[in-house]
Each structure stands twice: as structure tokens, then as C-alpha cells.
Amino acid sequence: MPIFNDLNLNDWEKSEIWTDSLWIIHERDKTGKHNGFYHGNFIPQIPHQFILRYTKKNEIVFDPFIGSGTTAYEAENLNRNFIGIDIQKELVDYVKKNIEPKNNFSDLITGDSTKIETFKKAKEVLKNHKKKNVQLAILHPPYANIIKFSQLKGDLSNTKSLKEFLEKFSAVLKNTIEILEKDRYLVIVIGDKYTAGRWIPLGFYCLNEAQKLGLTLKSIIIKNMEGNRAKRNKESIWRYRALSSDYYIFKHEYILIFKNSPWNI
Numbered sequence: 581m582p583i584f585n586d587l588n589l590n591d592w593e594k595s596e597i598w599t600d601s602l603w604i605i606h607e608r609d610k611t612g613k614h615n616g617f618y619h620g621n622f623i624p625q626i627p628h629q630f631i632l633r634y635t636k637k638n639e640i641v642f643d644p645f646i647g648s649g650t651t652a653y654e655a656e657n658l659n660r661n662f663i664g665i666d667i668q669k670e671l672v673d674y675v676k677k678n679i680e681p682k683n684n685f686s687d688l689i690t691g692d693s694t695k696i697e698t699f700k701k702a703k704e705v706l707k708n709h710k711k712k713n714v715q716l717a718i719l720h721p722p723y724a725n726i727i728k729f730s731q732l733k734g735d736l737s738n739t740k741s742l743k744e745f746l747e748k749f750s751a752v753l754k755n756t757i758e759i760l761e762k763d764r765y766l767v768i769v770i771g772d773k774y775t776a777g778r779w780i781p782l783g784f785y786c787l788n789e790a791q792k793l794g795l796t797l798k799s800i801i802i803k804n805m806e807g808n809r810a811k812r813n814k815e816s817i818w819r820y821r822a823l824s825s826d827y828y829i830f831k832h833e834y835i836l837i838f839k840n841s842p843w844n845i
């Protein structure tokens with residue numbers, strides 16, 4: 581029996597947990613506090629699934645790229661504690677205003693997740709709650725520079741090269757692993773990008789960074805992507821462009837699931 585969740589396996593047929601590696605989701609969950617205003621957010625079903633699958637009630641979910649707070653709201657809905665970081669103060673303040681967990685804590689930090697100093701604050705938060713570790717980490721970084729999230733220097737969407745992006749992402753991973761309980765789970769949500777006529781497999785590169793840090797890969801989920809706002813309603817233009825060239829249109833992204841157990845590559 582898993583010791584990392586509250587699923588009742590005597591009633592497994594009724595479980596709402598998805599166990600396939602292909603996720604086709606046509607509609608985002610817009611209930612509760614999820615309004616989807618933030619360009620570059622992920623759908624609430626993603627943190628919902630992983631919080632249920634990989635944590636028990638009152639454990640701690642961690643997100644070093646809070647954005648509009650999708651993970652924070654799901655943690656609140658599912659009675660989990662939450663610690664999160666984002667480099668943009670306005671976003672952190674906005675999410676803070678909307679969070680009001682009843683019997684749990686939700687602590688949001690403004691800072692750069694690549695920096696050890698920022699994680700010192702996260703460790704301080706843990707200490708204040710008399711905890712040492714988080715039990716689940718969900719990382720949804722910028723997909724390199726596809727969407728510019730801010731003008732801030734430390735923002736991963738302002739990195740100038742793939743090398744710089746991967747170094748910074750690796751720093752976030754390293755900091756996260758330090759506070760993640762041993763044998764618990766870390767999830768990365770990432771898509772690829774296309775630059776100057778070349779497909780850049782960001783998903784595979786990020787997978788590699790996680791493996792270099794000793795995480796054990798448990799699953800790769802392929803999830804459909806229903807066009808971003810710029811692409812929505814322009815399907816035929818993109819199809820024409822693809823047909824008149826030699827590439828395929830992005831319709832998927834990756835969800836990479838790792839266990840924090842040593843694995844030597």
C-alpha cells in the first residue's frame with residue numbers, strides 16, 4: 581500500500597486518479613479560484629492529480645514558480661499546506677490576497693528560485709512550522725523565452741541562451757531537492773520550443789538536468805496543448821504554414837515525474 585497518499589485501494593475502481601501516460605484534456609477546470617487569467621498558467625487538473633496521488637492531507641506542497649497560484653489554490657482545496665516562490669512581487673501579492681486556508685498554512689515568498697538566499701527563506705518558513713521538508717514539488721518553469729513573464733533579470737524567461745536557461749533551471753532543481761523529503765516526488769511541466777527553423781527539445785534537456793542531479797525518473801506523461809492565446813482561432817494559418825514548410829505544429833507538452841531517490845546515471 582502506498583504510504584505517500586490517502587487513496588483507499590479497497591475502493592480503487594472509484595478512484596479519480598489518472599494512471600495513463602497520455603492526457604487529453606479539452607477543458608480547463610474553471611471552478612473556485614481558478615480563473616485562468618494568467619497567460620502561461622497550467623490547468624488546475626495538473627496539480628490536482630499530483631497532490632492527490634503523491635501527498636496525504638496536511639503534508640506540504642511546494643512550487644518555486646507560483647505564477648497565478650494554480651498549485652496554491654489546489655493545495656488549499658485539498659487541505660494541503662503550501663509553500664511557493666515567484667520572482668514577481670505583484671503576482672505573489674495577488675495570490676496571497678486570494679488564499680485563506682482554514683486549517684493549513686500557505687506561505688508565499690517573493691524571490692529568485694535559483695538563489696540559495698531565497699531558499700533560506702523557504703527553510704525558515706519550514707522551521708516556523710516545525711517541519712524539515714516538503715513532500716511534493718511541482719515545477720512549471722517558463723519554457724525558456726517563449727513567453728516573457730517579466731523584465732526582471734533573474735526571470736528564466738529572460739535567459740539569453742539554452743545553456744543559461746538550463747543552468748538556471750538546474751539551480752532551481754538543486755535548491756528544491758534540498759528541501760524535498762527523501763523518496764517523495766518532484767514533477768516538472770514543460771513544453772518544447774522552435775527557434776530559427778530548429779525544434780529545441782526543452783523537455784528532454786530538462787529531464788536530463790533532473791537525472792544529472794540524481795532524481796529517478798518514474799514516468800513521462802504527454803499532455804495535449806490546446807493552442808496558446810496567440811494561436812487560438814488561427815489554426816488554419818498554422819496548418820497552412822506547416823504544410824508549406826517542413827515542421828509539425830506543437831500540440832503536446834511533457835509532465836516528467838521523478839522520485840527523490842538516488843540513481844547514478
Ligand SMILES: C[S@@+](CC[C@H](N)C(=O)[O-])C[C@H]1O[C@@H](n2cnc3c(N)ncnc32)[C@H](O)[C@@H]1O
Nearest residue numbers: 621622645647648650666667692693720735736
Ligand atoms: C509558466 S509560469 C507558472 C504558471 C503557474 N503554474 C500558473 O498556473 O499560474 C512561470 C512563472 O515563473 C516565474 N519565474 C521566472 N523565473 C523565476 C525565478 N528565477 N524565480 C522564481 N520565479 C520565476 C514567472 O514569474 C512566472 O510566473
